[in-house]
Amino acid sequence: MEKIRVGVVGLGHRGRELAKLSAQFDHVEITAVCDIKEENWTKTQWLSSAPLCEMFPKTTFYKEYDRMLDEAGLDVVIVETGADIHAEFCIKALEKNINVLSDIPNVASLKEAEMLWEAAKKSSAMIATGANPNEQKFTVLLKDFYEKGLLGKPYCMEAEYIHWWVPGDEESIHLNENGDWRKLLIPIRYCTHSLGPLLTILEEELRYVSCFGTGQHSPEDTFRVADDMMCAQFRTESGVVIRLMRNGRCRAKIGNHSYRVFGTEGYMERCDYPEKPVIRYNSTRELDTSLKEISGEYMPPAYANNEKATGHGGMDYAMLDHFYDAILNGKPAPISLKEGIAMTIPGIYAEESAKRGGEVIRMRYPWDEDWTTQI
Ligand SMILES: NC(=O)c1ccc[n+]([C@@H]2O[C@H](COP(=O)([O-])OP(=O)(O)OC[C@H]3O[C@@H](n4cnc5c(N)ncnc54)[C@H](O)[C@@H]3O)[C@@H](O)[C@H]2O)c1
Incomplete structure (x- = not known):
């Protein structure tokens, strides 16, 4: 794998920040992003200096998540939709054997916990919990x-x-x-x-x-x-x-x-x-x-002493660093789905x-x- 091809779903406050922070890793490419609100891609957002489409000119924007999964050839999806709707995005990626970093809480019901647990067992991809604390x-x-x-x-x-x-x-x-x-x-x-x-x-x-x-x-x-x-x-x-x-x-x-x-x-x-x-x-x-x-x-x-380490005082950077290291080197999830659930x-x-x-x-x-x- 020359570069890890990353897609981010949910371009709200957190999705934007994790896309920008991920782009600082030499071995990571933000290949695609997805949001049902297109203005989160085309317009300058709160605490941003420019629209994301200008910051990421080579990245493909999708309004439909399924299309992004089908077309973008991703190695990783970062799930940054609202806190009540993570599991369905994680499950769809796992079904296509695409690795996942899911923000927390990773499920919104016991049924979702069961479905996500089963999807992870069947998938050849890895799912990690994005628990920065x-x-x-x-x-x-x-x-x-x-x-x-x-x-x-x-x-x-x-x-x-x-x-x-x-x-x-x-x-x-x-x-x-x-x-x-x-x-x-x-x-x-x-x-x-x-x-x-x-x-x-x-x-x-x-x-x-x-x-x-x-x-x-x-x-x-x-x-x-x-x-x-x-x-x-x-x-x-x-x-x-x-x-x-x-x-x-x-x-x-x-x-x-x-x-x-x-x-x-x-x-x-x-x-x-x-x-x-x-x-x-x-x-x-x-x-x-x-x-x-x-x-x-x-x-x-x-x-x-790492000047790149930012995002919630550096813990976001550490979380991404451990995650991408696991992807590159075939290691287990730094924070597992079991820990997340x-x-x-x-x-x-x-x-x-x-x-x-x-x-x-x-x-x-x-x-x-x-x-x-x-x-
Ligand atoms: N760990 C942390 O420090 C931390 C901090 C803030 C937020 N969070 C978590 O990050 C997640 C996102 O938070 P936020 O503040 O960015 O929320 P937000 O509401 O600003 O952003 C969520 C985005 O998801 C998009 N979305 C919703 N449904 C979609 C769909 N079907 N397809 C594509 N996009 C869709 C929305 O349009 C929105 O832009 C939440 O789960 C939250 O709990 C974590």
Whole structure:
């Protein structure tokens, strides 16, 4: 393979950025792109200096995804459609043995999880999960801390993903200009950025969930349809508990991704103060057991001196670098479909638990013997 022939479906904010970032890799060619909104190709978009068609003069634009798959001779499809419609695009590519990088959450229902799991088993192509928070500095350090035995066994963890939101604000308007999925998405369904990093040190699946939602506490809030806040608690079979908070409404810029990890021998946290995120940790296995504090930027340590490493503080670049390396060298997916489903479908069960007033629900996965698409 001289160059990896890449197609991007969904030219919204994220699709545009990943196309531009991918084009920086010498061995990657953006062969084709696809969106039902042609203006995302022909017109200058938010935070862009020129239309994509000028930035990529050799790239073919398609309005129909099936045509792109049939005609463009792709090695890879990057799926960047709205968060509720990833699986059908991934499945179609896998059926044509085209490799896939799917953004998260990678499925929107248990039926989709089953269909995607089966399509991946039948395909000779690879599907990777585009979970960029799994590349961030905190995740890298946490895995290292765990593997060295400094954390001991994790027994309780906490995560929150709080995205501030002011109606009428420029960012909010632009983020919603390509579709309604952000307004419609149930907050707890977007649990992947929170669970993904924590699951990298758990050697078992999350099995039980109980979730509450606040409902909406402001009568004038007609923009969104979902809860102001949702709080879920997950438990594994051996008794590890994860507590997760995800917002719909939040009027303060208080940072996005925070995590706390309690282990039998140590502790690690990332507190996301917007201008000054910090990581703190300690271990009783070290001579100095005091709590240490280091900066908590997203940049993965291995990319800190790479000036090309941009996109969410460098973690997007790291994710693409690992993905293209796997494609070129026939390696397994850096973040597998199994990992992607394990961080996605707890949100589907959590939504159902909230609908049932916090009922504890047992969760199953497509690789379980007692798997079913019924909850
Ligand atoms: N990992 C991250 O850091 C991160 C950040 C932002 C967004 N995301 C994810 O990226 C994805 C895209 O987010 P976004 O902000 O770019 O959304 P967006 O709504 O701006 O873009 C989605 C695009 O998909 C297009 N689309 C919809 N149906 C299509 C179809 N049938 N064929 C072709 N194109 C179609 C829409 O026209 C739109 O332009 C979402 O899944 C989101 O969750 C991830």
